[in-house]
Amino acid sequence: MNVEELEKEKNEGVNSIPSTERRNFLKMGLAVTGVFLGGTVLSLTSVKTARGGNADSVIPAEGQYPYTKHYGMVMRQNNCIDCEKCLDACRETNHVPLEHDAWRTNIQERLTTVDGVEKREFRPILCNHCNRPPCVRVCPTKATYKDPETGIVVMDYKKCIGCKTCMAACPYNARYFSHDKYAIDKCNFCLDTRLAAGEKDTACAAACPADVRIFGDIKDTSTRIYKLLHEPDKKIWVIRPECGALPNVFYMNA
Amino acid sequence: MTKNSIADIFAQTEDTRLATPGMNRATIICLVIIVLGLGCGVASFIFGHENVYNYTRDVPWGMLISTYAFWAITSTGLCIYAAISHLFGGTRMAIVSNRMVWMSIICILGAFATIGVEIASPHRMIIYNILSPNPTSNIWWMGTLYGMAVGCMIVEFFGIVTGLARIAVILGTIGAVAEVLANSCLGGVFATLPARPYWYGGQLPIYFLTAAFLSGAAATVLFNHLAYKIRGTEMSEAVKDGVKSAGKAMALVLVLYTVATFWRLIMYFVGGAELGRIAADALISGPLSINFWVLEVAIGLVLPLLLIMLSRLRNIGMMALAGFLILIGQFVARYDLVAAGLLVPGTLGWDNVPTYFDYVPSFAEFAVVLGSVAVVAFGFLMGERLFGKTFDQKEHH
Numbered sequence: 210m211n212v213e214e215l216e217k218e219k220n221e222g223v224n225s226i227p228s229t230e231r232r233n234f235l236k237m238g239l240a241v242t243g244v245f246l247g248g249t250v251l252s253l254t255s256v257k258t259a260r261g262g263n264a265d266s267v268i269p270a271e272g273q274y275p276y277t278k279h280y281g282m283v284m285r286q287n288n289c290i291d292c293e294k295c296l297d298a299c300r301e302t303n304h305v306p307l308e309h310d311a312w313r314t315n316i317q318e319r320l321t322t323v324d325g326v327e328k329r330e331f332r333p334i335l336c337n338h339c340n341r342p343p344c345v346r347v348c349p350t351k352a353t354y355k356d357p358e359t360g361i362v363v364m365d366y367k368k369c370i371g372c373k374t375c376m377a378a379c380p381y382n383a384r385y386f387s388h389d390k391y392a393i394d395k396c397n398f399c400l401d402t403r404l405a406a407g408e409k410d411t412a413c414a415a416a417c418p419a420d421v422r423i424f425g426d427i428k429d430t431s432t433r434i435y436k437l438l439h440e441p442d443k444k445i446w447v448i449r450p451e452c453g454a455l456p457n458v459f460y461m462n463a
Numbered sequence: 464m465t466k467n468s469i470a471d472i473f474a475q476t477e478d479t480r481l482a483t484p485g486m487n488r489a490t491i492i493c494l495v496i497i498v499l500g501l502g503c504g505v506a507s508f509i510f511g512h513e514n515v516y517n518y519t520r521d522v523p524w525g526m527l528i529s530t531y532a533f534w535a536i537t538s539t540g541l542c543i544y545a546a547i548s549h550l551f552g553g554t555r556m557a558i559v560s561n562r563m564v565w566m567s568i569i570c571i572l573g574a575f576a577t578i579g580v581e582i583a584s585p586h587r588m589i590i591y592n593i594l595s596p597n598p599t600s601n602i603w604w605m606g607t608l609y610g611m612a613v614g615c616m617i618v619e620f621f622g623i624v625t626g627l628a629r630i631a632v633i634l635g636t637i638g639a640v641a642e643v644l645a646n647s648c649l650g651g652v653f654a655t656l657p658a659r660p661y662w663y664g665g666q667l668p669i670y671f672l673t674a675a676f677l678s679g680a681a682a683t684v685l686f687n688h689l690a691y692k693i694r695g696t697e698m699s700e701a702v703k704d705g706v707k708s709a710g711k712a713m714a715l716v717l718v719l720y721t722v723a724t725f726w727r728l729i730m731y732f733v734g735g736a737e738l739g740r741i742a743a744d745a746l747i748s749g750p751l752s753i754n755f756w757v758l759e760v761a762i763g764l765v766l767p768l769l770l771i772m773l774s775r776l777r778n779i780g781m782m783a784l785a786g787f788l789i790l791i792g793q794f795v796a797r798y799d800l801v802a803a804g805l806l807v808p809g810t811l812g813w814d815n816v817p818t819y820f821d822y823v824p825s826f827a828e829f830a831v832v833l834g835s836v837a838v839v840a841f842g843f844l845m846g847e848r849l850f851g852k853t854f855d856q857k858e859h860h
Contacts, residue, residue, distance in 0.1 A: 310519055310520040311520075317810060317813040317814045318813065318814060319812060319813045319814070319815075332813065343656060343657065343658060346597075346599045346600065346655075347599075347600050347601065347602060347652075347655075347656070348597055348600055348602075349588070349591075349592060349596070349597055349600040349602040349603035349606065350587070350588070350591035350592060350595045350596070350597060350603070351591075351595045351596075351597045352591070352595075367587070368587060368591045368595055369583075369584065369587065370582055370583070370584050370585065370587045370588040370591065370592075371512065371582050371583020371584045371587075372582050372583075372588075372602055373518070373523040373524060373583075374600075374602050374652065376520070376523035377523055377524055377656060377658075377659065377804075377805065378656045378658055379658060380657070380658035380809055381809070382520065382521070382809055382810060384520075385520045386512070386513060386518075386520070386523070386583070388511060388513055391512075391583060391584060392583075392584070449658070449809065451657070451736065452657040452658050453657055454657070454658075
């Protein structure tokens with residue numbers, strides 16, 4: 210310790226921390242921040258989970274399917290005429306009770322004006338079987354989960370405690386409280402009622418007379434859904450993309 | 464443990480001054496309200512959840528969730544202040560900290576009573592929370608941590624009444640940490656839902672913690688004031704000092720909470736998601752505006768601040784009134800937070816959905832809320848009666 214040097218320093222008393230100490234502390238803080246910042250910048254250059262070249266695309270990139278099959282649905286929205294055959298087929302196949310709040314799939318409508326002409330627009334909706342499903346994350350008992358084979362979001366009714374957090378979390382209003390099951394119920398792409406029996410289509414898609422609902426394995430390049438999703442020059446969109454749930458129900462006009 | 468030793472413990476802790484007909488009557492009234500109020504909730508298991516509560520597909524949560532949050536948050540606040548006093552000793556609040564530990568337990572029981580009848584199948588929760596836990600679920604962490612906290616606090620309280628100070632301090636600390644984490648997860652339940660922009664964001668868990676510090680201080684002042692009121696005696700100078708300290712904390716956090724509330728609402732009007740702005744508008748000028756301006760702001764924030772200033776942090780009666788008003792405001796604030804997030808339709812623009820869904824709590828929901836208030840009142844009276852001497856510490860042990 211250089212006493213002569215120290216004697217020249219201003220006496221800062223014992224009641225406060227000396228300014229050199231403060232400076233040292235600040236330097237340490239900056240160093241730590243720097244290391245973290247540097248680390249972040251470096252890791253940005255080697256992201257392993259990048260999802261394909263087109264960052265704006267709502268379509269899952271090739272090679273990003275963690276499931277054996279990866280089921281999804283394309284809605285050719287402007288073909289929908291609101292005949293509700295899909296709703297009836299769903300109710301019948303999946304025993305959805307005929308109550309106001311109870312539905313697995315629905316058709317929404319609104320009036321829009323195109324070139325000065327008022328037009329009625331229909332939009333079929335159902336569970337989006339998201340790749341990052343908010344409902345699955347929030348369920349306390351894993352009563353709802355992604356089926357590892359198909360990527361379908363399914364329910365294990367006996368585990369559902371009825372906290373309704375999945376209902377609050379779902380951006381698509383796809384869930385309802387089933388009085389019969391005394392648990393939350395939702396669309397499961399007819400996994401138990403049709404796919405398990407070897408059928409290739411969901412009840413709603415099979416019932417649609419206007420060729421609106423195209424169901425299939427997005428992973429299989431020979432399927433119609435794959436071809437529709439990869440048609441160049443077609444605008445494809447999803448509902449509420451800002452929620453970041455990465456839905457597997459896609460919308461386009463025929 | 465033999466019957467004798469339990470009787471010995473109570474002989475040392477019970478406050479026989481409170482063995483009066485008036486107290487008995489008040490306790491019985493509380494019990495009746497508990498049975499009737501929570502009975503309406505229990506009826507939901509018989510008559511069906513959907514027939515008793517006004518929940519719908521669009522508005523799946525309501526006043527019971529907000530009441531649960533209110534009691535849980537108040538419990539966290541009480542527990543934190545008690546733990547700080549126990550741990551660091553020396554703080555003036557230490558002298559009333561035993562009462563705070565007890566009331567923290569009681570408040571969390573009030574919360575559990577509410578959520579217990581809100582959840583459709585609580586029996587499945589008991590089984591599958593253990594057999595099938597989901598570590599990414601905030602609800603799972605919140606339930607588990609609050610459960611752990613109440614367990615710790617009960618043992619802590621046992622340590623307090625039996626004079627096992629070391630156990631009390633260790634478990635009090637673990638309990639308080641569990642309460643803070645649980646509170647944070649409670650905030651996270653709402654904060655991590657991008658589908659509800661009004662809730663989504665990193666501020667909410669901190670906001671909940673701020674609310675805990677506010678409600679906890681308010682409850683400390685109020686319950687201590689009431690404890691001496693029902694005895695008809697004056698507080699000792701040391702107890703007065705403790706309550707004044709809590710009053711100071713209450714005033715400070717009231718300002719912080721007001722600032723947080725201001726910025727929280729401003730953010731929705733400068734950009735961001737439309738649904739968040741519409742939800743905030745529900746408070747500013749929509750269906751929740753009377754709740755917000757009159758109950759949350761005027762009665763819950765401004766009036767208490769004025770009362771605290773008028774009391775000059777000396778008049779305990781006036782501060783207790785401020786504490787009571789803060790708790791009213793906090794109760795309504797939790798309701799408004801839950802309701803505003805859910806009233807806004809995610810499918811706005813389609814199906815002619817209204818800008819705001821219609822949700823009015825059902826009779827059973829009001830009854831359960833009243834039942835939960837009675838749980839806390841009953842717990843308070845029983846605590847004073849059975850452990851009064853423990854609460855009335857002459858000095859910090």
